[in-house]
Amino acid sequence: MTFNDVLRRLRFTLHINNEAIIDLCAKGGKELLPAKLDQYLKREDEEEYEECSAEDGSAFLDGLIIWKRGPSDGAPKAKGKVVLDNNIILRKLRIAFELRDTDMLRVLELAEMQISKSELSAFFRTPKHRNYMEVQSQLLRRFMVGLDKYLRL
Incomplete structure (x- = not known):
C-alpha cells in the first residue's frame, strides 16, 4: 500500500484539509509545499501524480502523533535514511491514536x-x-x- 493511499484515507477519516496536512508535516519536522501535496493526493492514473516520499510520509505521521498526543519528552529523533513500510505505518498509527x-x-x-x-x-x-x-x-x-x-x- 502506498503512503499516498494512507494519506488520502487519513485525510478523509480525520476530516482535515490540505492546510492541516501541511501543518502536521511541519510539526513532524518537514516542510511540505501545497503543490507537492496536491501531487500526492492525486490518484495514480491522474496526470502529475507523484508517489509520496518516505520523509514526507514519516513527517506527516510524526506530526499526527504530536497533534494527538503532544510533543515527546524523550530523546531527539534519530537522523539518517527514513524507512516507511507498512509495519512502521501501523506502529505510528497505533501510537497516534493510543490504541x-x-x-x-x-x-x-x-x-x-x-x-x-x-x-x-x-x-x-x-x-x-x-x-x-x-x-x-x-x-x-x-x-x-x-x-x-x-x-x-
Whole structure:
C-alpha cells in the first residue's frame, strides 16, 4: 500500500484539509509545499501524480502523533535514511491514536478481518526477531477502513 493511499484515507477519516496536512508535516519536522501535496493526493492514473516520499510520509505521521498526543519528552529523533513500510505505518498509527492490542483487534474486527493477539504482536517486533511478520497491504487497508469506523463510534 502506498503512503499516498494512507494519506488520502487519513485525510478523509480525520476530516482535515490540505492546510492541516501541511501543518502536521511541519510539526513532524518537514516542510511540505501545497503543490507537492496536491501531487500526492492525486490518484495514480491522474496526470502529475507523484508517489509520496518516505520523509514526507514519516513527517506527516510524526506530526499526527504530536497533534494527538503532544510533543515527546524523550530523546531527539534519530537522523539518517527514513524507512516507511507498512509495519512502521501501523506502529505510528497505533501510537497516534493510543490504541491498545484490544483496540487494534476491534478496529480490524470492524473491517471484517480477524487475527489473533499473537499475530498482531508479531507486527510490532523487530525485523530480526524470529516471530516478526510483515504487515501486508491488505491488512493495512482493512485497518484504515476499520479505524474510520472505530473513530466514528
